[in-house]
Amino acid sequence: MPRALITGITGQDGLYLSEQLLGKGYQVYGLIRGQNNPKRALVERQVPGVQLLTGDITDLASLIRAFGVAQPDEVYNLAAISFVAYSWENAKLTSDVTALGVLNMLEATRLYAGDDISRVRFYQASSSEMFGKVQEVPQRETTLLWPRSPYGVSKVYGHYMTINYRESYGLHASSGILFNHESPRRGPEFVTRKVSIAVAQIALGLADGMSLGNLDAKRDWGFAGDYTDAMWRMLQADHADDYVIATGHTHSIRDFLDIAFARIGVDDWSGYVTVDPALFRPAEVDELRGDATKAREGLGWMPTVSFDELVAMMVDADLATQRETASRPA
Amino acid sequence: MTQSPRASDTSRSEPRRVLVTGATGQDGSYLVDRLADEAAEIHALVRPGDDAATALAERHPDITLHTGDLADATRLAAVVVAAEPDEIYHLAGISSVAQSWQQPVVTGTVTGLATAALLQSAWEFSQRAGRPVAFVQAASGEIFGDPDSSPQDESTPIAPVNPYGAAKAYAHHLVGVYRGRGLHACSAILYNHESPRRPDTFVTRKITRTVAAIARGDAQELVLGNLDARRDWGWAPDYVDAMMRAARHERADDYVIATGRAHAVRDFVAAAFAAAGIADWAGHVRTDPALYRPVDATELVGDSGRARRELGWAPTVEFGEIVARMVRADLDAPMH
Numbered sequence: 001m002p003r004a005l006i007t008g009i010t011g012q013d014g015l016y017l018s019e020q021l022l023g024k025g026y027q028v029y030g031l032i033r034g035q036n037n038p039k040r041a042l043v044e045r046q047v048p049g050v051q052l053l054t055g056d057i058t059d060l061a062s063l064i065r066a067f068g069v070a071q072p073d074e075v076y077n078l079a080a081i082s083f084v085a086y087s088w089e090n091a092k093l094t095s096d097v098t099a100l101g102v103l104n105m106l107e108a109t110r111l112y113a114g115d116d117i118s119r120v121r122f123y124q125a126s127s128s129e130m131f132g133k134v135q136e137v138p139q140r141e142t143t144l145l146w147p148r149s150p151y152g153v154s155k156v157y158g159h160y161m162t163i164n165y166r167e168s169y170g171l172h173a174s175s176g177i178l179f180n181h182e183s184p185r186r187g188p189e190f191v192t193r194k195v196s197i198a199v200a201q202i203a204l205g206l207a208d209g210m211s212l213g214n215l216d217a218k219r220d221w222g223f224a225g226d227y228t229d230a231m232w233r234m235l236q237a238d239h240a241d242d243y244v245i246a247t248g249h250t251h252s253i254r255d256f257l258d259i260a261f262a263r264i265g266v267d268d269w270s271g272y273v274t275v276d277p278a279l280f281r282p283a284e285v286d287e288l289r290g291d292a293t294k295a296r297e298g299l300g301w302m303p304t305v306s307f308d309e310l311v312a313m314m315v316d317a318d319l320a321t322q323r324e325t326a327s328r329p330a
Numbered sequence: 331m332t333q334s335p336r337a338s339d340t341s342r343s344e345p346r347r348v349l350v351t352g353a354t355g356q357d358g359s360y361l362v363d364r365l366a367d368e369a370a371e372i373h374a375l376v377r378p379g380d381d382a383a384t385a386l387a388e389r390h391p392d393i394t395l396h397t398g399d400l401a402d403a404t405r406l407a408a409v410v411v412a413a414e415p416d417e418i419y420h421l422a423g424i425s426s427v428a429q430s431w432q433q434p435v436v437t438g439t440v441t442g443l444a445t446a447a448l449l450q451s452a453w454e455f456s457q458r459a460g461r462p463v464a465f466v467q468a469a470s471g472e473i474f475g476d477p478d479s480s481p482q483d484e485s486t487p488i489a490p491v492n493p494y495g496a497a498k499a500y501a502h503h504l505v506g507v508y509r510g511r512g513l514h515a516c517s518a519i520l521y522n523h524e525s526p527r528r529p530d531t532f533v534t535r536k537i538t539r540t541v542a543a544i545a546r547g548d549a550q551e552l553v554l555g556n557l558d559a560r561r562d563w564g565w566a567p568d569y570v571d572a573m574m575r576a577a578r579h580e581r582a583d584d585y586v587i588a589t590g591r592a593h594a595v596r597d598f599v600a601a602a603f604a605a606a607g608i609a610d611w612a613g614h615v616r617t618d619p620a621l622y623r624p625v626d627a628t629e630l631v632g633d634s635g636r637a638r639r640e641l642g643w644a645p646t647v648e649f650g651e652i653v654a655r656m657v658r659a660d661l662d663a664p665m666h
Contacts, residue, residue: 092402093378
């Protein structure tokens with residue numbers, strides 16, 4: 001039975017990936033940070049087959065211990081301070097976790113592998129935020145990186161370090177340059193989930209509007225479950241490499257709002273949405289649109305969920321959740 | 331050396347500005363409730379992406395949340411500057427002894443070094459603003475380790491026996507250092523204090539939750555470590571009250587906050603089953619040596635004489651009632 005160790009197990013991708021790996025018969029270990037982690041119960045409920053190990057990617061000693069217990073064949077490093085807005089307020093923490101944390105994970109992997117570097121494979125969750133001020137559209141694996149936030153800068157460090165462990169130590173280390181990917185499990189601080197929750201609440205009379213930043217920001221949004229499948233495919237390939245994972249299509253926040261509100265029968269949503277300049281990014285990234293040709297040709301990967309289906313899935317899930325919350329006695 | 335500035339000011343016209351770390355924890359939540367009652371301007375340090383922070387803001391819409399992590403000293407300094415506090419309550423940290431054995435490095439950073447960043451920032455802000463800042467450190471009876479004498483007071487030698495206690499001891503000593511520098515810095519050496527808001531990673535809440543589940547027929551067995559371990563257990567809101575008194579007392583000092591009476595885990599278990607109406611509990615309880623601590627202080631009991639004399643503080647809820655309140659809360663709110 002193959003064994004996998006996943007960091008960022010409490011996040012959206014960690015949950016989908018662990019579900020998929022458990023379904024393939026893997027023994028799955030998840031690294032979880034700190035005591036009283038409020039998300040521990042969520043993981044235990046949604047993916048009860050995962051064995052949770054306490055550790056922190058800023059603490060190499062705790063990683064070495066976790067590797068010793070998990071004895072992984074595959075390592076998926078998904079942990080990060082992943083919200084761009086927070087990364088401005090918490091630039092040092094973002095650098096410690098999202099950048100240096102990757103180095104700690106690579107070191108722990110190398111130390112665990114010992115004399116036989118081929119006994120373990122490594123996946124690094126890189127991000128389209130590395131393209132930032134985009135140098136070409138669409139972006140591919142060869143596009144010059146130009147990050148525009150502490151998060152993006154940190155992800156670039158992790159990306160290049162992963163490549164260096166591959167080239168210098170021969171580690172089977174792949175970096176997936178994932179464009180935005182969403183789902184009903186997306187954290188509520190992300191704009192897509194913020195919208196789907198608010199729309200569900202409006203439909204049920206629990207809220208009367210929402211406040212958003214730049215409605216014209218465009219993103220290449222895919223379904224998270226498709227993207228975690230791409231991660232697994234990368235580690236099954238004969239050779240480690242870097243892959244852009246994207247749908248190749250962009251939509252604006254406006255488009256997202258159109259479909260989300262249409263789902264609850266509202267055509268004109270302008271009365272429900274106010275634009276708050278405080279929510280604009282200090283430096284907005286330009287058109288992020290990925291070209292996943294290499295993943296399609298090399299890994300046989302394709303997105304299976306369209307943008308419209310994704311938005312509908314998120315709104316429907318939040319409608320169900322909000323209905324349940326509203327009907328629960330106080 | 332200037333005299334330590336007085337932190338309390340009864341004639342103030344502007345609301346008191348208070349910075350709380352650990353506001354989403356047991357003590358922090360009681361403290362924020364108290365501060366909100368007195369219309370203080372509350373600033374809370376919360377971890378980026380922490381769902382508990384959202385719940386906190388829903389309960390107290392006027393609170394100002396500052397995202398930050400105790401491992402990020404740079405950010406802590408910026409938060410102190412932004413909050414411009416009259417009082418800082420530093421309650422956050424790795425608070426589990428078991429956790430500290432698994433992650434001694436993180437425990438040192440988060441529970442130890444973060445206090446240095448906050449004290450230095452508080453002192454700098456106080457100097458720059460020309461007004462006093464009261465700093466209260468939530469220290470722990472664990473700094474005494476496995477003491478020769480019982481009960482312990484402020485003069486008991488500090489000799490921790492686990493990484494959590496060692497990190498707390500470092501922070502405690504540094505509070506004394508900054509008090510010497512002129513900051514109104516207090517260390518409240520809190521013995522165990524419980525409530526229905528205790529997370530169930532702590533043995534007390536684990537007991538009351540499981541006992542409530544057994545009473546409902548949802549669970550069969552309560553698995554525990556050393557039933558003979560003895561602790562001095564108090565009522566958490568009383569301990570929060572003690573920290574507020576320390577912040578506002580005319581002179582900064584360290585205070586042991588404790589009930590002065592120890593009970594065994596076994597006593598807690600018996601009281602919990604009694605509160606749930608189960609007289610014969612022995613068959614429901616099993617001990618597992620894996621849950622024993624590597625080194626367990628056999629008896630930690632605090633002498634809070636100084637706090638009683640100087641702060642007029644006294645515990646208001648006795649042991650049996652604490653256990654009964656926790657069990658009642660768990661019977662009323664079944665676990666999901």
